[in-house]
Amino acid sequence: MMEYLQILGSEVYKILFLLVPILVSVAMIVWLDRRVWGLVQKRKGPNVVGPFGLLQTLADALKYIFKEIIIPASANKAVFILAPIVTMTLALVAWAVIPMSEDLVLSDINVGILYLFAVSSLGVYGIIMGGWASNSKYPFLGAIRSAAQMVSYEVSIGIIIINVLLCVGSLNLKDIVLAQKELWYVIPLFPMFVIFFISALAETNRPPFDLPEAEAELVAGYQTEYSGMMYAMFWLGEYANILLMCAMGSILFLGGWLPIIDIYPINIVPAPIWMILKILFLFLLFALIKAIVPRYRYDQLMRLGWKIFLPFSLIYLVLTASFLFYFDKLPKGNF
Amino acid sequence: MLVHSVFFYFFSIIAIFSSLMVITSRNTVNSVFFLILDFISVGCLFIMVGAEFLGMIILIVYVGAVAVLFLFVVMMLNVAEQKQSWFIGKKSTHIPIGLIVSVLILLELLVVVGGWKYKDDLMSSSTLNLSDISNTHQLGLVMYTDYILYFQIAGVILLLSMIGAILLTFRQRKGVKKQSYFNQISRNPSSSIELKDVESNKGVKID
Numbered sequence: 422m423m424e425y426l427q428i429l430g431s432e433v434y435k436i437l438f439l440l441v442p443i444l445v446s447v448a449m450i451v452w453l454d455r456r457v458w459g460l461v462q463k464r465k466g467p468n469v470v471g472p473f474g475l476l477q478t479l480a481d482a483l484k485y486i487f488k489e490i491i492i493p494a495s496a497n498k499a500v501f502i503l504a505p506i507v508t509m510t511l512a513l514v515a516w517a518v519i520p521m522s523e524d525l526v527l528s529d530i531n532v533g534i535l536y537l538f539a540v541s542s543l544g545v546y547g548i549i550m551g552g553w554a555s556n557s558k559y560p561f562l563g564a565i566r567s568a569a570q571m572v573s574y575e576v577s578i579g580i581i582i583i584n585v586l587l588c589v590g591s592l593n594l595k596d597i598v599l600a601q602k603e604l605w606y607v608i609p610l611f612p613m614f615v616i617f618f619i620s621a622l623a624e625t626n627r628p629p630f631d632l633p634e635a636e637a638e639l640v641a642g643y644q645t646e647y648s649g650m651m652y653a654m655f656w657l658g659e660y661a662n663i664l665l666m667c668a669m670g671s672i673l674f675l676g677g678w679l680p681i682i683d684i685y686p687i688n689i690v691p692a693p694i695w696m697i698l699k700i701l702f703l704f705l706l707f708a709l710i711k712a713i714v715p716r717y718r719y720d721q722l723m724r725l726g727w728k729i730f731l732p733f734s735l736i737y738l739v740l741t742a743s744f745l746f747y748f749d750k751l752p753k754g755n756f
Numbered sequence: 757m758l759v760h761s762v763f764f765y766f767f768s769i770i771a772i773f774s775s776l777m778v779i780t781s782r783n784t785v786n787s788v789f790f791l792i793l794d795f796i797s798v799g800c801l802f803i804m805v806g807a808e809f810l811g812m813i814i815l816i817v818y819v820g821a822v823a824v825l826f827l828f829v830v831m832m833l834n835v836a837e838q839k840q841s842w843f844i845g846k847k848s849t850h851i852p853i854g855l856i857v858s859v860l861i862l863l864e865l866l867v868v869v870g871g872w873k874y875k876d877d878l879m880s881s882s883t884l885n886l887s888d889i890s891n892t893h894q895l896g897l898v899m900y901t902d903y904i905l906y907f908q909i910a911g912v913i914l915l916l917s918m919i920g921a922i923l924l925t926f927r928q929r930k931g932v933k934k935q936s937y938f939n940q941i942s943r944n945p946s947s948s949i950e951l952k953d954v955e956s957n958k959g960v961k962i963d
Binding site: 532535720 | 759786
């Protein structure tokens with residue numbers, strides 16, 4: 422029994438070492454997002470609390486902690502409380518398989534990419550539960566919208582992942598990164614990278630696809646009835662999901678922890694730094710798009726997902742498969 | 757081994773409990789939530805026996821897609837009221853049909869479990885040595901070689917049912933304005949603006 426407790430202890434220690442940096446970087450990323458947004462619009466953005474306003478998110482979090490949590494009288498209480506917890510947990514739990522370098526990963530499982538895909542597709546539950554349990558019209562409309570949106574865009578993300586897997590021949594995230602040693606997949610699969618990026622925007626309900634919480638028409642969508650710490654949890658979960666999508670994009674297309682070119686002065690930089698730089702690069706794109714693109718209409722969003730992205734990625738899948746087969750480049754696997 | 761069995765009992769107790777709650781809970785939305793919990797714990801059980809690919813596929817397909825649509829439908833339709841009228845009203849034609857279907861499923865399960873004795877014969881048609889390669893590779897090797905026909909037939913059946921469902925629910929609504937991107941972009945001032953001289957006291961007719 423003592424052995425198990427020791428193993429458990431060391432695992433908890435590792436998990437804490439993963440979670441604390443992620444939560445801190447989520448806080449930093451919220452600041453970065455608002456700052457970029459402000460700079461694009463010729464404002465200053467948060468710049469008062471701490472140096473360059475870096476501690477703004479911390480101040481916000483403190484404010485949320487001390488605010489009262491209000492549960493509407495007609496809400497389904499258990500589900501109402503569960504919804505932000507589900508969102509937050511799912512956003513954090515996915516980080517267990519993200520490799521930051523060759524051996525810096527919490528759990529190196531064989532079906533890593535499937536795990537990531539599964540967890541990101543479960544993310545819709547937090548939103549549906551929140552919207553339904555609030556027992557109010559705007560949250561419910563927001564939840565319904567987001568369910569349809571996330572399910573539609575998952576389909577094209579799935580096919581994009583299959584595209585990459587065809588080139589790799591393994592579901593392991595480490596193998597996916599190592600297969601890009603010669604050539605990052607962003608070059609041969611560039612159209613897929615663009616579609617992945619746009620679908621990731623839709624999957625995380627970011628502008629221009631923030632219809633579930635479209636401020637002008639739905640107040641704040643599924644978050645309308647939430648207050649205090651519960652609202653903050655939705656918010657943190659959302660940003661953790663965005664970071665996760667950026668990490669997924671950098672693993673699938675930008676070569677994960679691999680340096681840009683494998684020559685002397687560049688490859689000294691430690692692997693995790695490269696990974697972080699790539700995630701940051703993708704996040705900056707996310708933030709810029711939030712600032713410069715107007716919101717889509719709902720039918721346009723559905724049309725884009727089902728009539729453009731899905732057929733296009735399917736055709737590209739057939740093309741990739743035929744190319745690999747014709748030039749005999751199909752991955753042979755280790756058997 | 758101890759921890760393994762603790763986890764096994766943990767997940768199976770949750771699975772059984774939640775599947776009981778699916779059929780007993782009063783609120784239909786709650787029973788869909790319990791169904792999701794059931795799927796998740798069954799997926800965990802699959803992962804525990806080493807079928808990691810199947811476990812993840814259950815999570816993706818059932819929890820990530822099917823159950824979302826269930827939830828969607830149950831929330832949109834007010835099933836709770838209908839349920840009341842089904843079971844309390846006199847027109848409860850659903851109970852006999854439900855009984856027939858569940859008896860059939862029970863019989864099928866009995867046949868399958870009874871046929872387990874002959875498992876070795878069934879398995880020997882596969883010629884592969886499946887010992888030291890990963891789960892996903894094993895499945896792929898079997899599916900795309902020995903069972904390619906069944907696999908393809910299953911795919912065609914799914915495609916057919918999808919087309920059938922679309923055909924059944926498809927209806928062309930009248931009076932819906934559709935946006936044509938091509939027409940929008942190919943418009944120019946000369947084709948869409950027209951200047952008219954309006955005579956005094958007559959006005960102009962716009963069609």
